[in-house]
Structures are given as C-alpha cells and as structure tokens.
Amino acid sequence: MELYDCQMAPNPRRARIFIAEKNLDIPKRELNILEGENLKEEYLKINPWGLLPSLVLDDGTVITEAPCIFQYLESLHPEPNLLGKDPIEKAQIQAWERFSEFNGSQAIGEFFRNQAEPLADRAMPGFSGLAQIPELVERGKKRASWYYDQLETRLAQSKYVGSDRYSAADITALCTIDFGKRVGLAYPENFENISRWHEEVSERPATQV
Amino acid sequence: MELYDCQMAPNPRRARIFIAEKNLDIPKRELNILEGENLKEEYLKINPWGLLPSLVLDDGTVITEAPCIFQYLESLHPEPNLLGKDPIEKAQIQAWERFSEFNGSQAIGEFFRNQAEPLADRAMPGFSGLAQIPELVERGKKRASWYYDQLETRLAQSKYVGSDRYSAADITALCTIDFGKRVGLAYPENFENISRWHEEVSERPATQV
Numbered sequence: 001m002e003l004y005d006c007q008m009a010p011n012p013r014r015a016r017i018f019i020a021e022k023n024l025d026i027p028k029r030e031l032n033i034l035e036g037e038n039l040k041e042e043y044l045k046i047n048p049w050g051l052l053p054s055l056v057l058d059d060g061t062v063i064t065e066a067p068c069i070f071q072y073l074e075s076l077h078p079e080p081n082l083l084g085k086d087p088i089e090k091a092q093i094q095a096w097e098r099f100s101e102f103n104g105s106q107a108i109g110e111f112f113r114n115q116a117e118p119l120a121d122r123a124m125p126g127f128s129g130l131a132q133i134p135e136l137v138e139r140g141k142k143r144a145s146w147y148y149d150q151l152e153t154r155l156a157q158s159k160y161v162g163s164d165r166y167s168a169a170d171i172t173a174l175c176t177i178d179f180g181k182r183v184g185l186a187y188p189e190n191f192e193n194i195s196r197w198h199e200e201v202s203e204r205p206a207t208q209v
Numbered sequence: 210m211e212l213y214d215c216q217m218a219p220n221p222r223r224a225r226i227f228i229a230e231k232n233l234d235i236p237k238r239e240l241n242i243l244e245g246e247n248l249k250e251e252y253l254k255i256n257p258w259g260l261l262p263s264l265v266l267d268d269g270t271v272i273t274e275a276p277c278i279f280q281y282l283e284s285l286h287p288e289p290n291l292l293g294k295d296p297i298e299k300a301q302i303q304a305w306e307r308f309s310e311f312n313g314s315q316a317i318g319e320f321f322r323n324q325a326e327p328l329a330d331r332a333m334p335g336f337s338g339l340a341q342i343p344e345l346v347e348r349g350k351k352r353a354s355w356y357y358d359q360l361e362t363r364l365a366q367s368k369y370v371g372s373d374r375y376s377a378a379d380i381t382a383l384c385t386i387d388f389g390k391r392v393g394l395a396y397p398e399n400f401e402n403i404s405r406w407h408e409e410v411s412e413r414p415a416t417q418v
Binding site for chain 2: 087094142
C-alpha cells in the first residue's frame with residue numbers, strides 16, 4: 001500500500017491524520033501541487049484527474065478521495081472507530097464531514113485558488129483548465145465566514161464536530177480550518193468554542209503529521 | 210419516518226429513487242424551493258440550513274443529505290445492495306458518486322443558479338444570501354461539459370457508473386444528468402455510452418419517482 005500525498009494540501013493531510021490515528025504504517029510519496037507534479041503523466045496513470053490523495057493497494061487498485069480512503073481503511077482496521085459505531089452516528093459523522101467539505105474547504109479553496117499566481121489557469125482542483133474569477137475571492141471569504149459561524153454554533157452545543165467523541169468529522173474540520181489560516185482566512189480569534197476544540201485536537205499526536 | 214422532499218430538485222430525487230429501489234414505503238412531504246418553502250421557520254427547525262432532502266426518524270432524529278440517508282437506509286435494509294458488497298467496491302461506488310456530485314451536480318447548479326431569476330440572492334443551495342455571478346454561468350457550462358466527457362469515457366469501460374452492476378453511483382449520475390437536461394445542459398446526443406446507459410437505467414421502475 002502507498003499513499004500519494006502532498007504536505008501543503010488539506011485533503012492529503014486528512015488521510016495522513018486518519019492513518020496516524022489508526023496507528024498504521026503506510027509509505028507516502030510526496031507530490032508538489034504548485035509545481036504541477038500531480039498533473040504529470042506518471043501520476044495521471046494512477047489518477048487521471050490529478051487529484052490527491054490516492055491510496056494504491058498492492059494489487060494496483062487505486063482508491064481516491066479522503067472519505068473513500070477512510071471508509072476502506074476503517075473496514076480493514078475497525079479500531080479506533082472514527083466513522084461511527086451505529087447507523088445514526090455514521091450518518092451524522094458523514095454529514096458533518098460533508099459540511100466542512102462543501103462549506104469550509106470549498107469556500108477557502110475558492111478564495112485561495114482564484115488569486116494564487118501558480119494556479120492562474122487551475123482555479124479548481126485537478127486538471128480543470130479553468131481561469132480564475134476575481135469575484136470568487138470575495139465570495140469564498142463570505143462563505144468561509146458563514147462556515148466558521150456555523151462551526152462555532154455547533155461546537156457550543158457539542159464537544160466534537162460530528163458526535164460526542166472525536167471522529168473523522170474532527171479531522172476534516174481541523175484540516176479545513178488550518179488550511180484557512182495558512183491562506184489568510186483564519187477563524188475569528190474571539191470564537192471561543194472553535195478555539196477550545198482546536199487547541200484540544202491539535203494536541204493529538206496524530207494531527208502533527 | 211418521513212422524507213422532506215422536492216420534486217424538481219436532483220438531491221431529493223436521489224433519495225426517492227434509493228427508497229424505491231429498496232421497496233420501502235416512506236411518507237414524503239413536498240416543499241417548493243423556488244417559492245422558498247425550504248427557508249421558512251417550520252423547515253429550518255428541522256434543517257437549519259434549509260437543505261433538502263432530510264429524513265426525519267420517529268424519535269425526531271434528523272438525517273440530512275442524500276448519501277447519509279443512503280448509508281442509514283442501507284444499514285437497516287441491506288438488500289438489494291446499492292452501496293457496495295466489499296470494502297473496495299464500497300470505496301469505488303462512493304468515489305463515483307462524489308464524482309457526479311462535485312463535477313456534475315455542482316457544475317450544473319452553478320450554471321442554473323447564477324441565472325435563474327427566483328434565485329437572484331440564493332446563488333448557492335440553502336440559506337446562502339449570495340448574489341449571482343454571471344461568469345459562473347459560462348464556467349458551469351464548461352465544467353458540465355468536462356463531466357459529460359469523463360462520464361462517457363467511464364461508461365465506455367464499465368456497464369454502470371460505480372461498479373459492474375447498478376448502484377447508488379448510477380442513481381446519482383442519473384439525477385445529475387436529468388437535472389442538466391431540464392435546465393438546458395443536456396449531454397451531447399452523440400455520446401453513445403451515456404445514451405445506452407441512460408436508456409437502460411431510466412427504464413427501471415424505481416427511477417420513475
């Protein structure tokens with residue numbers, strides 16, 4: 001098994017943390033997205049759309065996308081449970097993960113990718129060939145602000161994002177907001193609940209990867 | 210159990226087809242998105258972001274989003290299997306479903322929502338308050354065209370979208386491309402593989418809902 005990885009991108013980090021929480025030892029191969037290594041022929045043979053992460057199994061089967069890698073690894077290594085212990089918890093953790101993907105990660109990506117110089121003709125992930133649209137910088141900012149508001153409300157009601165315990169929804173939210181911080185869209189400092197939660201999950205050894 | 214539904218929207222249709230494929234009899238409550246019924250207080254108590262579909266269980270637990278509803282119902286009613294029989298098939302069906310969500314449904318939504326008059330200040334699903342951006346009409350068109358190209362390639366290699374048999378990935382692709390057709394972004398008529406597949410899955414009684 002091998003993970004195609006990228007240190008600077010939020011989605012590969014989700015996979016790295018998940019793997020570390022499961023105490024698995026999976027070799028990683030680093031690709032540089034800003035230099036377009038994910039769009040070179042060698043990697044396009046593995047993932048024709050140039051997206052990261054990908055998990056390549058020993059027989060050559062490729063599993064793409066963080067949540068699909070999560071599901072695959074959890075089925076092989078059920079403990080510690082990160083995706084839910086019963087059907088309702090599973091559905092709720094998945095919904096909160098999707099909340100961070102659609103409202104957080106996509107918003108921050110919209111803000112970042114529509115202004116970052118090396119991505120001038122790659123305004124969406126992968127092999128898009130789409131030009132930047134400057135208005136989306138502002139829209140991404142508004143959407144991220146809405147995401148932080150909702151996350152703050154959620155964490156006022158629940159100790160963790162997806163459930164009453166740490167789960168994949170926390171991994172995804174952490175990678176989303178750390179990515180936001182790095183590209184200039186940090187959550188407001190006075191958001192006490194996100195701050196309390198962020199401090200706690202950031203202390204987990206698995207999140208240091 | 211009750212499904213909050215909307216006949217004209219692609220995501221509630223995914224849930225309706227899934228429920229019909231499982232031969233389940235779940236009452237449905239229709240909300241009109243264009244008239245903003247999903248943003249009225251009554252529904253916001255169930256789903257604070259006004260998104261559809263939602264499945265409300267008898268004890269009041271709410272499960273939101275089509276894939277989470279799929280997962281919940283499949284765990285209660287495993288047959289016929291629609292989400293995958295083993296870890297690899299599960300990961301692949303999920304990845305192909307996400308392919309239609311991120312590249313198909315979001316592209317077509319971008320094209321439609323940034324020009325439809327009733328959605329002038331709701332350019333994204335739910336309670337967004339985001340203004341339309343006319344450039345996204347053209348971008349949505351380009352993205353949808355890329356999606357159809359990739360789907361045509363996939364269906365040249367595989368009888369069905371997610372696996373070698375009918376699955377949730379076919380339900381999601383069908384709802385996506387039928388929505389595209391309705392808003393003026395149909396797949397090209399000379400795409401033989403999509404046409405062959407579309408004809409077959411459209412004949413399934415469950416897809417008539």
